[in-house]
Amino acid sequence: MGTRYAIGVDIGGTNLRVALVSEEGRIIDKIKMPSSGDVMASLREAVERLGREGVAGIGIGVAGLLDRGSMTVLKSPNLPSMSGKSFKELGFTLPMVVENDANAAALGERWMGAGREYRNFVLMTLGTGIGGGIIHRGELLGVAAEVGHMSISADGEKCPCGNYGCLENYASARAIIEAAVKALEKGANSMLRECCMGNYYKISPEDIYRAAFEGDGLARDVLKEAGRYLGIGIANMINMMSPEAVILTGGLIGAWDIYIKEAIREASRRAFAGLVEGVKILPSALGGEDAGILGAAALILHEEKVSV
């Protein structure tokens, strides 16, 4: 019998990633496209390109709230064009499974990444938005785990999701950029002003880390403040799920030494001492890029039981 493969798909707020994954968890080939275009068409094309003998099915992780049975995206605040779409439209004949992207990333870390040693952990994806996935007794809890849409500021600003004061509004990449731009508009002195040929509305999170690591006060303040809020969210998750580890993934972990360190400090100060003492707060071991793809593939290759 030849090798078994699965196609793992990760549809996040910014990118669509499609990969051929072997049953040993190796990524054989990978296609990456922006998720701003026609996602369904791009996905069909990528699957056709990667398909080969031995592919057992297609696992899809997608940012948003899903109906697993009908494979429909019910709501996706960071991917509005996907709302209401069903992956059944694709007409693939291979077996298909859909899961929330952060849940898939949690499975990926459990299989091949930083979660291999833990039976109970919370994964948080830190990017444009903030997502979550919960592994309990080694299995993915098939719950929403919308960590980014936990209100941590009762009377905070309205979030596009309908709630107010969501964690995502204070600790995500979007929040960090907004905070930096607001300060620049008010005239704050910062090297970010020279960024993007003077158009600071184009600043990226990477521009902000870079400035912070070079000692820019505004960039450091913005990252620290976002980290403080992230720490509040982490403390809430520790008090709720008493995990052995919290695994952090997504682009923002690039700013570990400022943003995440501040989050760890804040979480340690706030969560129940008896719970937080033993908790490891760790970066993804899959570079923040591949966890979702691998987890989505695991849904097929391991007929991964999702505990719904």
Place this chain on the structure above:
Amino acid sequence: MGTRYAIGVDIGGTNLRVALVSEEGRIIDKIKMPSSGDVMASLREAVERLGREGVAGIGIGVAGLLDRGSMTVLKSPNLPSMSGKSFKELGFTLPMVVENDANAAALGERWMGAGREYRNFVLMTLGTGIGGGIIHRGELLGVAAEVGHMSISADGEKCPCGNYGCLENYASARAIIEAAVKALEKGANSMLRECCMGNYYKISPEDIYRAAFEGDGLARDVLKEAGRYLGIGIANMINMMSPEAVILTGGLIGAWDIYIKEAIREASRRAFAGLVEGVKILPSALGGEDAGILGAAALILHEEKVSV
């Protein structure tokens, strides 16, 4: 073979309840004492009084953070005298199991109460403090579920637990009393002023509901504001655990028509529409008194698997 029994114990912020429970879930006899005295001595005495042939063991639900193996209360903000105590000290020869009181209440509702029809629900105990228990796929998740110590106000007041802006500080019985007293101190006009022979520092939550149901503006405002915060906590739990139901128990559900109705309104407005639409928000079917006892007994009688 005769009937099997268990002794179920519920040690909450105000009362210690010990009962003899049959394997059909009937409470045969029950002893209730304040939990302000020597809890260990009261517990030993009650167990001796209720003991009889056929008792398979003692299940104990206790407010606080536990180490299940050593049966030690690590921290109990609402029962400070219990912190550091181990139930092994009691020297009972019967099998013994300890669990968090709100977790035990969730099991009790699952066995004999409002949770019988649901495989996935969140239970919240609304009393002096706020606790939580999570039933997932019919089983108790052995996690902390410290719902009352989720921060919903990032820069809110410090909670005795060490966190800031905890739900418990805005939506518990203690918070309701504090808000009423504060308003009375400031001179607010209210029938509560006549309460407790003029000493409004002795006001109970029941005094506040009673005044509210008689139309007292201050009492209504205080309950509604607490209910609004409770709704924020419920919305967070819905976005996190996507349950089929949220079951509410504890003394405060006596104020259902004001406090809980406001909470339901706020939760419906805030949680993801796709999640909250299907969620039933229900009162305990065990009168808020017996859920913990029954769940604690179930730990013995069903050798209830707790999914740790």
